[in-house]
Structure formats: C-alpha cells, structure tokens
Amino acid sequence: MTSVVVVAGAIGYLLYASTQEGAEHYRHVDEVMAAPESYRGKRLKVHGHVVDGSIELAKGTMQYRFKIESKAPRTPAVVEARYTGLVPDTFKSGAETVLTGRLTADNRVEVARDGIMAKCPSKYEAEQIKPGAGSGYSEATRPPAPLGTGVAQTAPGP
DSSP: HHHEEEEEEEHHHHHHHHHHHHHEEEEHHHHHHHSSSGGGEEEEEEEEEOOOOEEEEESSOEEEEEEEOOOSSSOOOEEEEEEEEEETTOOOOTOOOEEEEEOTTTTEEEEEEEEEEEHHHHHHOOOOOTTTTTTTTOOOTTTTTTOOOOOOOOOOOO
C-alpha cells in the first residue's frame, strides 16, 4: 500500500513539474503590465494590437522593434517587443497580434522564433450587404476564381 502511494505521488509530481516548465500564460497587454514582476522570465502569449507607426526594422537585418497595446474596453497599456526573423504578411500597424515570448527585466517582450501571430480584421470581415440588394455578392465577398483558369469570376445574375 505504501509503495502505491509513493509511486502515485512521484507520478503526480512529475506531471506537475513538466506542465509548469512548459506552461505558457495567455494574457492581454494590460494584464501583463499591471503586474510585470509576476510574469518576468515566464513563457507568455501576449495579446494586443500593434501601435500605429511603432514598427522599426534595423537596416540590413531582420531585427524588429515595435509596441503592442490593449484597446477598449480593456485598460490602456503598452509594451515594447523585440523580434528577429520573418514576420507574417498581416503584421502591420493596427493589426491584432499574439506574441509568444518572455518578459525581460526591463519589461519588454523578447519574442520567440516564429512567435508572432497577426491578423488584419479588415481583410477577413465580410462587407455588410443590405437585404435584397444586388446579386448577393459584393467585391469583398465574391468567391475568387479557381487557380490556373485565367478567367475572372463574376457574380451570378439577378
């Protein structure tokens, strides 16, 4: 009986230790900046929006420095980030972004390799169409032409 308790305890401890080491905390910028000392050195996923005009690329390198912010209805907060590598096409000013990395001693996010996920809402949101208007397709929602056909696709008639 004692050996079963010891084995179960050892397995439980190993599971706990392994999940803590690889755990990532998913937080918004305002949550991280409200208590940065509790996140320093830990693996984080930080959610925010790229501050307009903050993206800087060191000349002749792939080293980026930029800021992300929380937006309403969240509490306003900003954190600086640094990243080296290729960025997604959707990474630009104003883009909603999730960074994976660690918070440094000077409260900056050091982004891990391939640690930027960004989306551009305007690219994915369908244009609103008034009921009964037109063909049911707008330029923003019309399906693309099949690849390799060389034929532009048109919307079906009324």
